[in-house]
Amino acid sequence: QVQLQESGPGLVKPSETLSLTCTVSGGSISSYYWSWIRQPAGKGLEWIGRIYTSGSTNYNPSLKSRVTMSVDTSKNQFSLKLSSVTAADTAVYYCARLVDWFDPWGQGTLVTVSS
Amino acid sequence: QSALTQPRSVSGSPGQSVTISCTGTSSDVGGYNYVSWYQQHPGKAPKLMIYDVSKRPSGVPDRFSGSKSGNTASLTISGLQAEDEADYYCCSYAGSYVVFGGGTKLTVL
Numbered sequence: 001q002v003q004l005q006e007s008g009p010g011l012v013k014p015s016e017t018l019s020l021t022c023t024v025s026g027g028s029i030s031s032y033y034w035s036w037i038r039q040p041a042g043k044g045l046e047w048i049g050r051i052y053t054s055g056s057t058n059y060n061p062s063l064k065s066r067v068t069m070s071v072d073t074s075k076n077q078f079s080l081k082l083s084s085v086t087a088a089d090t091a092v093y094y095c096a097r098l099v100d101w102f103d104p105w106g107q108g109t110l111v112t113v114s115s
Numbered sequence: 116q117s118a119l120t121q122p123r124s125v126s127g128s129p130g131q132s133v134t135i136s137c138t139g140t141s142s143d144v145g146g147y148n149y150v151s152w153y154q155q156h157p158g159k160a161p162k163l164m165i166y167d168v169s170k171r172p173s174g175v176p177d178r179f180s181g182s183k184s185g186n187t188a189s190l191t192i193s194g195l196q197a198e199d200e201a202d203y204y205c206c207s208y209a210g211s212y213v214v215f216g217g218g219t220k221l222t223v224l
Binding site for chain 1: 118147149151153160161162163166167172204206208211212213214215216217218
């Protein structure tokens with residue numbers, strides 16, 4: 001079955017750019033939407049955005065100015081870049097496949113923004 | 116794009132039923148039959164429990180059911196079990212966007 005795995009630095013300095021990659025295994029990345037979702041400690045889920053395998057994107061309006069998503073179908077990966085991070089961006093970041101529901105999900109990766 | 120409204124907490128005794136509501140607008144919950152529900156245990160990734168308002172993925176017990184009326188969706192868990200204690204999140208498609216509810220903590224007494 002399809003499995004997702006997030007990877008990237010666990011610590012990012014304020015004002016720098018957070019970069020994460022999600023690797024899809026057990027199936028092709030093609031012909032689906034793929035999403036990033038985050039969850040600050042003790043808080044709820046926040047949708048960050050989605051990307052189709054053609055490269056078409058939609059972002060959460062509250063983050064749109066700082067978010068860039070990309071896809072590499074040759075590597076079965078998609079990526080997230082979040083610029084100008086602050087402590088408020090500290091969260092567990094999940095990647096997930098999006099139909100009109102999210103499934104499956106990656107296990108999540110904690111990214112801490114701190115100097 | 117505002118978060119969907121869920122009660123912060125609900126509780127029930129083993130064997131009882133509980134219902135968690137999820138209120139949105141005509142631009143999200145009311146406008147599409149694309150409501151999904153997720154169960155999240157501490158330290159774990161969310162797990163899909165209901166999709167397309169009322170459909171259950173393979174492996175999800177039939178004790179879990181979903182419905183929708185107007186701008187409000189609901190998740191009902193019948194025959195509560197201890198392992199149902201978790202956080203539950205609703206989610207709705209909203210055109211080119213997706214919006215989550217704030218989450219509901221279910222306590223099994």
